[in-house]
Amino acid sequence: MQTLPIRIGTRGSRLALAQAEETRRRLIEAHGLAESDVVIVPITTTGDRVTDRPLAAIGGKGLFTKEIEVSLLNGSVDIAVHSMKDMPSVLPEGLTMGAMLPREDPRDALLSPHAKTIKDLPLGAILGTSSVRRRAQIKRLRPDIETVEFRGNVETRLNKLRSGMVHATFLAAAGLRRLGLGHEITSLIEPDLMLPAVAQGAIGIEMREDDDRIAALLAPLNHSDTAIAVACERAFLGMLDGSCRTPIAGLCTVEGDRISFRGMVIAVDGSDSYGVERSGHASEAEELGRSAGEEVLSSRGKAFFTDPA
Numbered sequence: 589m590q591t592l593p594i595r596i597g598t599r600g601s602r603l604a605l606a607q608a609e610e611t612r613r614r615l616i617e618a619h620g621l622a623e624s625d626v627v628i629v630p631i632t633t634t635g636d637r638v639t640d641r642p643l644a645a646i647g648g649k650g651l652f653t654k655e656i657e658v659s660l661l662n663g664s665v666d667i668a669v670h671s672m673k674d675m676p677s678v679l680p681e682g683l684t685m686g687a688m689l690p691r692e693d694p695r696d697a698l699l700s701p702h703a704k705t706i707k708d709l710p711l712g713a714i715l716g717t718s719s720v721r722r723r724a725q726i727k728r729l730r731p732d733i734e735t736v737e738f739r740g741n742v743e744t745r746l747n748k749l750r751s752g753m754v755h756a757t758f759l760a761a762a763g764l765r766r767l768g769l770g771h772e773i774t775s776l777i778e779p780d781l782m783l784p785a786v787a788q789g790a791i792g793i794e795m796r797e798d799d800d801r802i803a804a805l806l807a808p809l810n811h812s813d814t815a816i817a818v819a820c821e822r823a824f825l826g827m828l829d830g831s832c833r834t835p836i837a838g839l840c841t842v843e844g845d846r847i848s849f850r851g852m853v854i855a856v857d858g859s860d861s862y863g864v865e866r867s868g869h870a871s872e873a874e875e876l877g878r879s880a881g882e883e884v885l886s887s888r889g890k891a892f893f894t895d896p897a
Contacts, residue, residue: 593627594805597656597665600630601741603763607791608669610689610766611809618808629665631656657683660794666802668794672787672818673760677826679794686795686803687810688818692762694789694839696722696782697773699749700756705775706730706782709756716745716754720856724835725782726758727858742767762789783837783852786821790814813842820873824851827881840877845870851880853888862888 594615598608605628612626633655652674659665661682672688679685703709706729713730716738717723723735736754738745742763749757758777764770793809795802820840828836838851847870854861864883866876 591801592621592625594621594625594667594802595665596626596628597631597659597668598628599633599652599656603742603767604669604671605630606766607671610791611667611669611793614689614809615805619805629659631659631665657794660796666795666799667806670792670794671763672790672792672822673785675787675792675822677822677829682797683794684797685792686806687793688814689791689793689809690811691814691817692765692789693776694784695761695779696758696777696784696788697761697764698756698775698777699746699759699772700774701749702755703774706777709733713755714753716748716757719758719785720833721785721835721837721854722758722782724854724856724858724861725837728854728861729781729858731858742769746772760784760788779839779850783839783850786825786836786838787818790818792818816840816842816847816870816873820847820849820877821851823874823877824849824881825877827878828853828884838877838880840873842870847873847876849876849880851877851884853884 596608596611598604608628612628615621615626616623633652653670653676656668657680660668661680667686698706700709702713706726709730712732712734714734714736715726716736718737718739726733726735738748738754738757742759745757745759748754761773761776764772793806795806817840821838824838825836828834835854835856838849840847840849847868849866850863852861852863862884864880866880868876
């Protein structure tokens with residue numbers, strides 16, 4: 589049976605590699621391992637290869653995880669490191685999340701050379717985003733703003749912004765900070781104005797369900813507050829069968845043994861939305877997330893999520 593090195597599967601983008609490196613560092617420190625005992629294995633995913641079409645048009649969130657999960661299932665890697673906001677609501681059979689690293693800032697960030705805030709953007713401004721959630725939310729806040737597809741890694745999007753292709757874009761504050769690019773942020777968008785994506789800012793470590801050795805190695809890395817918040821948010825997402833075609837947002841905050849959750853679904857064109865809130869004991873995280881999702885379905889129904897186009 590393979591023991592060392594521990595092989596970490598990850599996407600090959602600079603951000604994904606930074607997240608894998610953080611996981612590697614934490615494993616080495618937690619178990620007194622040698623540098624050579626943990627190796628990073630970059631894996632190219634369909635989502636990385638196809639950059640000229642919207643995610644929703646080519647299959648959704650699983651495009652950033654499928655090849656990595658195949659490698660995990662066939663034993664080519666021992667763990668997989670993911671941005672949790674990219675994870676489908678249901679994992680493949682035989683896989684489970686082994687740990688959550690401490691969550692970074694979950695907020696969205698506005699990047700623009702033209703305005704400090706969303707309300708300051710010029711009338712009819714062009715905003716680049718590949719996220720249906722961000723597109724729906726900006727349309728809800730500023731119906732005059734035109735949105736255009738904006739695929740690519742963080743550096744690619746920054747270069748497109750600098751070239752003048754758009755007036756502004758949104759990126760996750762967490763990713764920018766993990767890359768040392770926090771200085772690129774024009775302003776942070778508070779959740780009261782624009783709820784982030786479910787599990788935004790959280791790094792999850794996926795493993796095979798029957799791998800007790802890896803489970804023991806990952807246990808010290810798990811950040812319980814992040815795991816609780818992500819469990820609540822993903823339970824909400826799961827009830828709504830969330831995909832890249834569905835404008836869904838949600839954020840759970842943990843204070844001691846209490847949690848508060850806010851969720852929202854938005855019509856694709858921003859013309860309608862429905863918000864829901866829950867609070868309770870941390871042990872009820874998944875139950876509260878599911879309850880919030882059930883309320884949305886009861887109020888709006890599945891048809892609400894269907895893009896008429």
